[in-house]
Amino acid sequence: MKSMLMSKGAKQVVEVCANIKENESVVIITEPKTMSIAESIASAVTAVGAEPTISIIMPRTSDSSEPPATVAAAMKESDVFISAVFTSITHTYAVKNAVENGSRGIMLTQFEDHMLIDSGVLADFPKAAPTCEAVGRALENAKEIHLTTTHGTDLKMSATGRKSNSMTGMVKSGQFAPVPTIEANVSPLEGSANGKIVANASIPYIGIGILKEQVVCTVEDGMITNIEGGFEAHILADNLASKNDPNVYNIAEIGVGLNPRCKFNGLMLEDEGVFGSVHIGIGSSITLGGTVKAACHYDLIMTETTLVADGVTIIENGNVLL
Structure with a gap:
């Protein structure tokens, strides 16, 4: 019975998001935990x-x-690749090389069965696309991006010369998109971010999920230099330190969630898509337009955001204006 209910979301992924056509070759990457999604x-x-x-x-x-x-070779030679894994392979050279070769990719990271039944997957992706594209245009090549929240975030960065990514959840040749998140993002210039991040909503990785306490990160010259908070902040700090890779502290991305059907549930691609939320990605940036390859890529998600790019207010206290 569950497989019947899951078929609606699967159909949306295949026909709307990936736009798969007759006779195309499709590589589905999975692991044992997510085999039901792949099937x-x-x-x-x-x-x-x-x-x-x-x-x-x-x-x-x-x-x-x-x-x-x-x-990775199969992904590169496919018409379409769909990653249905729990541990992300999104920010990898495998994805970068595949899309550069003309494949199109859909990332279904941390999916659980119920997300093909009722989640942001069932959004009206074409209807949401114009807003996503408008936010992407505002972020692209912005000399100054300023993010604040009522919880204490105050972060400035530059995306001068950087292309943005309007991830509408629908892909063409040479593109990949995480689903169900609909988001516009940009990778800021390395070394340009300064200020404070206060994640109050979710860090959907390494067993953290929806936050019980705020995680506060100090940012200097594009790198996180200090992490404060309670138990969840210690989990993040200890995990990053264990990587023995200074690049994991890189400010890799600023992204805006734009899927009206997404709700916070502690799972990555649902949480990142919550409408009006903003996430700061740390670590790898190579698939987003940056130059850094790190041992991980995590997102710190916050709500009640205000986001201004070169004087244009994109979000005001959580309300998307574009």
């Missing part, structure tokens, strides 16, 4: 007359770890 997607791929191949990989040791070379 549901494969059924929907078959239904449109395309050919799915499921590649089961060992769970990665950490987010942003590369998939096996054979899987």
